[in-house]
Amino acid sequence: MVTKEVSILNLNEYRAExxxxxxxxxxxxxxxxxxxxNRSVNIREKVRAKHIFRNKLGLPANQALLEQLDEIFLDWFLFDYKTIQRTTIFNLFIKEMAKDLKEYEMIQAALCISAVMEPFVVTGQQRKDLFILKSMVGEISNVRFSDNRKLSLHKGSALMLRKVHGLEYDFALGPTMIFASKExxxxxxxxxxxxxETQSDLTWRAFLKLQALEILPPLKQWSVIKE
Structure with missing residues (x-):
């Protein structure tokens, strides 16, 4: 006979797995x-994207991107930039790979697609790599950062990241921007x-997606932590 304790243990193991x-x-x-x-995206698409990126951030046209800017560009290029076909690079990648992906991989891909770069304030810490974050619309999330991120976060720290929903907790994907202040x-x-005020049906997530570059703070007000 399976006891209640064994059932709970099995459930916890399943969730962790x-x-x-x-x-x-x-x-x-x-x-x-x-x-x-790096392998398949048309060079003209990359040039077009970098032109838009530099223009939005007020960068000189021919200036090479610093490493932390390059990290943010790549993240934006993958998930938020709209190609000439009006889709994202990540969507094109998944479409090309669809026949080779398992069902759970397609589900996970959909979760990645739905994630947006979003600002948060740290409200607590549960363990070394797991933080409690509060969004600007009041949502609370437990978010895990991979062990190789050199984070120095504390209560009140402000950051911006793309998090993917998980069964037990959410987790960071791509670069994390650390802001100088929560302002x-x-x-x-x-x-x-x-x-x-002028677009009453605009959701928070849609705003973050559409204004991904426009809302970035001045360059001196943030730094990037990558994987």
Whole structure:
């Protein structure tokens, strides 16, 4: 006879296994998508994207991107930049790979697609790699960062990241931007409220997707932590 304690233990093991699977799968898809960018994306598309990126951030046209800017460009190029066909690079990658992906990988890909670069404030810490984050619309998330990220976060730290939903907790995907102060998060929320006055049906997530570059703080106000 299976006891209640054994059933709970089995459930916890199942959840932990699925959590690990989803994290591993997302990171693998992310890595494969970067390879796809380097290998298959048309050079004209890259040039067009970099022109838009530099223009939005007020950068000189011929200036090489610093490493931390290059990290943000690649993340934006994968998930937020719209190609001439009006889709994203990550969507094109998944479409090309669809016949080779298992069902759970397609599900995980959909979760990656739905993730947006979003500002948060740290409200607590559960363990070394697991933090409690509060969004600018009041949502609370437990978010895990991979062990090789050199994070120095504390209560009140402000950051911006793309997080993927998990069974036990969410997890960071791609670069994490550390803001100089949480006022930068408030500024982004203020920009959303202003835009919503003229677009009443605008959601927070849609705003973040559409204004991914426009809402970035001045370059001196943030740094990047990557995998």
């Amino acid at each position: 699925k959590q690990a699977q989803s994290e591993k799968c997302s990171l693998q898809l992310h890595s494969m998508a970067i390879d796809y960018v 930068e998060c408030e500024r982004i929320k203020h920009a959303y409220n202003n835009m919503k």
